[in-house]
Amino acid sequence: MIPLTYMMSLSAIIFAIGVAGVIIRRNILVMFMSIELMLNAVNLAFVAIGSRLGSMDGQVIVFFVMTVAAAEAAVGLGIIISIFRNRETVHADDLTLMRW
Amino acid sequence: MPGNPQPKFSDAALAEYRQLLGRYPTRQAALLPTLWIAQREFGWLSDETLDYVAHLMELPRAHVRAVVSFYTMFHRKPVGRYLLDVCTNLSCRLRGADKIVGCIRRRLKIEIGETTPDGKFTLGSAECMRHAGPRRCSSSIRTRTSKTSPKKASSNSSTSLPPVTIELIAGAIKAILMIVTALGLSLFLLYFERKGSALIQDRIGSNRATLTGFGKRMGMPNLGIINTTIADPVKMFTKEDFIPAGADKFLHTLAPFLSLFPVMITFVVIPFGDTISIAGHRIGLEAANLNAGALYLLATIGLGVYGSALAGWSSNNRWALLGGIRATAQMISYELAMGLAIVSVIMTFGTLNLQEIVRGQGGVWFGFLPRWAIFTQPLAFILLLVAGAAESKRIPFDLPESESELIQGYFIEYSGGKQAVFMLTDFAEQALVAMLLTTFFLGGWQIPWLMRDGFHLPGGAFLALPALAISLMGVVAFLVKVVALCMFLGMVRWTLPRFRYDQLMRLGWKGLVPLGLFNVLVTAFVVVATGRVQ
Amino acid sequence: MPPFLYIFLGALAVVSALGVIIQRNPIHSLLALIATLMTVAILFIAEDAVVVGFLQIIVYAGAIMVLFLFVIWLLNLQVETGPTGHLALKLFGSLAAALLVTELIFILAPHHLQVKFTHEPVGYGSLASLAGKLFTDYLVAFEVTSVLLLAAVVGSIALARRLPGTDDPRAARKIAS
Numbered sequence: 001m002i003p004l005t006y007m008m009s010l011s012a013i014i015f016a017i018g019v020a021g022v023i024i025r026r027n028i029l030v031m032f033m034s035i036e037l038m039l040n041a042v043n044l045a046f047v048a049i050g051s052r053l054g055s056m057d058g059q060v061i062v063f064f065v066m067t068v069a070a071a072e073a074a075v076g077l078g079i080i081i082s083i084f085r086n087r088e089t090v091h092a093d094d095l096t097l098m099r100w
Numbered sequence: 101m102p103g104n105p106q107p108k109f110s111d112a113a114l115a116e117y118r119q120l121l122g123r124y125p126t127r128q129a130a131l132l133p134t135l136w137i138a139q140r141e142f143g144w145l146s147d148e149t150l151d152y153v154a155h156l157m158e159l160p161r162a163h164v165r166a167v168v169s170f171y172t173m174f175h176r177k178p179v180g181r182y183l184l185d186v187c188t189n190l191s192c193r194l195r196g197a198d199k200i201v202g203c204i205r206r207r208l209k210i211e212i213g214e215t216t217p218d219g220k221f222t223l224g225s226a227e228c229m230r231h232a233g234p235r236r237c238s239s240s241i242r243t244r245t246s247k248t249s250p251k252k253a254s255s256n257s258s259t260s261l262p263p264v265t266i267e268l269i270a271g272a273i274k275a276i277l278m279i280v281t282a283l284g285l286s287l288f289l290l291y292f293e294r295k296g297s298a299l300i301q302d303r304i305g306s307n308r309a310t311l312t313g314f315g316k317r318m319g320m321p322n323l324g325i326i327n328t329t330i331a332d333p334v335k336m337f338t339k340e341d342f343i344p345a346g347a348d349k350f351l352h353t354l355a356p357f358l359s360l361f362p363v364m365i366t367f368v369v370i371p372f373g374d375t376i377s378i379a380g381h382r383i384g385l386e387a388a389n390l391n392a393g394a395l396y397l398l399a400t401i402g403l404g405v406y407g408s409a410l411a412g413w414s415s416n417n418r419w420a421l422l423g424g425i426r427a428t429a430q431m432i433s434y435e436l437a438m439g440l441a442i443v444s445v446i447m448t449f450g451t452l453n454l455q456e457i458v459r460g461q462g463g464v465w466f467g468f469l470p471r472w473a474i475f476t477q478p479l480a481f482i483l484l485l486v487a488g489a490a491e492s493k494r495i496p497f498d499l500p501e502s503e504s505e506l507i508q509g510y511f512i513e514y515s516g517g518k519q520a521v522f523m524l525t526d527f528a529e530q531a532l533v534a535m536l537l538t539t540f541f542l543g544g545w546q547i548p549w550l551m552r553d554g555f556h557l558p559g560g561a562f563l564a565l566p567a568l569a570i571s572l573m574g575v576v577a578f579l580v581k582v583v584a585l586c587m588f589l590g591m592v593r594w595t596l597p598r599f600r601y602d603q604l605m606r607l608g609w610k611g612l613v614p615l616g617l618f619n620v621l622v623t624a625f626v627v628v629a630t631g632r633v634q
Numbered sequence: 635m636p637p638f639l640y641i642f643l644g645a646l647a648v649v650s651a652l653g654v655i656i657q658r659n660p661i662h663s664l665l666a667l668i669a670t671l672m673t674v675a676i677l678f679i680a681e682d683a684v685v686v687g688f689l690q691i692i693v694y695a696g697a698i699m700v701l702f703l704f705v706i707w708l709l710n711l712q713v714e715t716g717p718t719g720h721l722a723l724k725l726f727g728s729l730a731a732a733l734l735v736t737e738l739i740f741i742l743a744p745h746h747l748q749v750k751f752t753h754e755p756v757g758y759g760s761l762a763s764l765a766g767k768l769f770t771d772y773l774v775a776f777e778v779t780s781v782l783l784l785a786a787v788v789g790s791i792a793l794a795r796r797l798p799g800t801d802d803p804r805a806a807r808k809i810a811s
Contacts, residue, residue: 002640004746005739007681010644012738014651014670016731021655023727027714029706033654033667036698040674043690051681051759054752056767059686059759062678063768066693067779071786073698077705078793084709085796191756351661391760395688402696406668409703413661425707432700452761 007048015041026092028080032073039069107152113137117156127157131167135174144175172226180215180222187228196263201225202380266381274387278367281579285586286527291328292590293527300594336523339516344416347513351414356514356521359407363528366400369393370535371455373545373575374552376568385545385575386455393454394446397536398439401491405431407525408493408500412510423509426601427493427500433608434490434497440616441483444623445473445540458544462551468558470548474541479619481541483612488533490608492526494589496596499604534585542581545574640680647673659713660706664699671695682759 014037021034043062050058084090109117117134124130134153135145142149145168154161168174172185186192186201201212204223208216215222298305309327310316343352373385390396405428412424446452449460463471474481490497500509511522538544549557550573554564565573599607650673653666671694678687757763768776 001751002637004749005743006640006644007677008742008746009739010647010677012735013648014674015738016735017648017651017655019734020727020731023730024724025655027660027711029660029702029709029711030655030663033663033702036667036694037651037654037670040671040694044674044677047678047681047683047686049749051683051754052749052751054754054758056758056763057771059683059764060767060772062683062686063689063764064772064775064779066689067783070693070698071782073701074786074790075793077701078790080705081708081794090709090711348659348661351665354665392684392688395685395692395761399688399691399696402692405696405700406703409700410661413707421707428700428704432697435696 004048004052008045011041011045028090028092032076039065107142107149113141139174144178180220182220183222183224185224185226188225189227192228270383271387275368278387279364282367282528282531285531286524287329289527289530289586291325292587294328295324296590297594333520336520337517341516344513346416348414351410355407355411355414356518359525360521362400362403363525363532366397366532369396369454370539371458371544372578374571376571389455392452394442394452402435408510415513417513420510420512423500427510430604431491434487437483437487437612437616438491440620441480444477444480444619447623447627448473448476454539458539461543462546470543472543483616484537487612492529492533495593496599499601530586530589534582537585538581545578547573547577643673643677660711664702668695668699682754684759685761685764
């Protein structure tokens with residue numbers, strides 16, 4: 001089997017790209033996609049370690065992470081639509097109403 | 101070779117034996133290593149050898165024989181220089197141990213337990229402790245020379261190519277065969293659409309184009325085959341291919357291929373026949389035998405959404421966009437009903453493997469009724485039929501492409517080859533839905549009353565047939581069923597009017613999905629009640 | 635799976651992930667994300683998590699991404715022209731990501747080596763073993779997840795629907811002008 005370090009490095013790189021996406025991009029939808037990237041990176045790590053330990057727990061956790069990601073995407077996108085209806089923008093820097 | 105009538109340990113062996121005795125509390129405990137020394141010295145353990153060991157260790161002879169008979173590592177018959185032990189456990193059999201044994205038997209002309217006349221090889225059967233994991237080859241062959249300790253050797257196949265390469269080549273050929281069949285079916289469906297619809301609608305259809313004019317001069321009626329299958333595709337591929345102004349060039353070009361790709365790759369898991377034996381290799385007649393085949397189907401069908409979605413969006417045309425949105429919403433709604441129908445069938449057969457589902461539909465009930473799943477799951481059949489028609493955007497579900505409203509829906513702005521690819525997707529998806537229905541409900545390649553050895557007719561008659569003929573008849577039966585279902589879907593197209601959009605959505609979500617869930621519930625009860633759960 | 639295939643898939647995943655955050659057109663970002671998801675699904679299948687891999691394609695790439703697509707359509711998001719934020723922000727983001735990667739790979743690598751490969755039980759990654767775990771050890775989590783999904787469905791409908799009586803401000807302005 002391919003060494004675990006390789007899989008974890010890949011997971012770390014994708015996770016870091018997701019973090020960079022959330023910080024750099026100000027379009028809310030792209031920020032959302034970067035969050036999905038982060039979740040996927042974590043899923044990859046879970047599956048990789050789980051298959052090396054021979055335990056199905058890793059895959060069960062991935063199953064739940066996927067479900068929670070689906071629920072979160074649905075609600076988050078609903079919020080984005082509401083924001084857009086009121087503010088007409090999806091640029092995160094324009095949403096400054098509650099800043100001091 | 102005959103045993104030594106007066107066996108005696110050499111001095112080195114005796115010294116070793118004495119040193120061995122010091123390591124064990126009792127003489128009985130030292131029996132196994134002593135027997136190893138004896139086997140090393142004499143090559144095998146004859147009766148005389150065992151008597152000598154018993155005498156040496158002052159143990160009862162019966163006890164020594166009892167110990168020796170328990171272990172396969174001790175040979176009571178003369179063995180060759182190289183011992184080929186092949187594990188014939190079930191797990192290893194599943195990994196192809198039978199093939200290895202067959203190779204060795206053919207090559208060396210000995211059976212299990214025998215030695216070759218020149219005294220070089222012995223074939224034995226063993227039990228290994230491995231399991232049928234997906235990546236570890238559990239078939240191990242040990243070659244043991246009479247002087248050194250056993251070493252594991254790699255798979256010792258006597259054919260010219262390793263089995264993996266043969267499987268790869270066979271898989272590639274089958275995949276190409278399936279795709280070519282899908283394309284051929286699409287051409288046939290194209291012709292059937294034009295000519296069959298013409299007949300249903302009481303008109304003549306296309307009947308002008310000819311290649312040589314020979315038939316026309318002879319007075320034969322023009323069936324329109326040249327027109328539909330040759331002239332039309334050639335026309336489509338040679339037309340100018342333009343991208344509308346303001347359209348996203350990349351997406352516009354990508355969309356037809358994104359639409360065709362998931363449909364084409366779904367064909368590889370569909371079993372079109374039983375296993376056949378070619379040149380000693382058993383080849384299963386599906387291009388990819390996936391253990392999670394049904395999940396693969398659901399995955400690729402779910403990916404088909406993106407082609408129509410992106411085509412509609414990237415065309416910079418509001419009617420295309422309308423068609424694309426309708427297509428996407430429709431496809432994701434009916435995907436759910438399709439999944440539920442497939443889940444019911446999976447529960448009935450207890451496996452995700454498509455070839456096993458088809459195999460499970462062999463046999464008869466009550467002596468005459470073939471065990472097709474359409475008899476146990478009629479509701480699921482209707483669900484899959486309706487949902488499949490909706491997935492492939494056939495009439496009565498062809499709102500995304502409604503010719504009277506949106507001209508051509510999401511592929512308005514496509515011309516030439518890309519339009520041909522979209523039409524090909526349409527027909528290929530129709531063929532795919534027919535293949536799914538056949539595999540899950542109509543017994544796939546099973547012919548009623550045809551078992552592995554011949555026809556077992558209900559009256560009691562029996563007709564024996566060679567295995568190759570049975571497999572080929574299975575393939576033909578599969579094609580016949582698929583073509584019949586395709587023609588049925590085609591005829592539905594020319595009979596029913598189109599659904600309105602809200603009717604379509606209501607049917608999908610409020611009609612098919614609850615029915616599907618109810619079906620799954622009832623199936624679950626029945627499966628548990630009949631005790632099929634492990 | 636031969637190692638070169640792993641390396642190829644890893645590179646593909648990284649390139650697609652970069653494409654997600656770099657592209658200006660939101661639909662191109664979406665396509666890049668779909669490519670990343672498919673690559674990760676293939677890696678799942680390579681690690682013997684077959685059912686989870688296919689579920690990733692069915693659920694993530696087939697359903698959640700269509701949700702994203704619908705929202706992009708609904709909001710009619712165009713290609714982003716114009717400045718996209720301060721340079722300082724971009725530098726900070728890149729630096730933070732680089733530091734994170736360094737820490738996760740190099741500082742935690744010795745801990746990875748402590749995970750020794752044990753054999754996989756029979757039927758690892760099959761639907762039967764996944765369901766076995768789900769319905770026995772993780773039953774409570776499973777049931778709670780179903781309630782969570784129900785809450786998500788109700789919540790997203792409640793958030794995104796138009797209340798009767800309130801107009802779309804853009805449409806109102808267009809009609810007025």
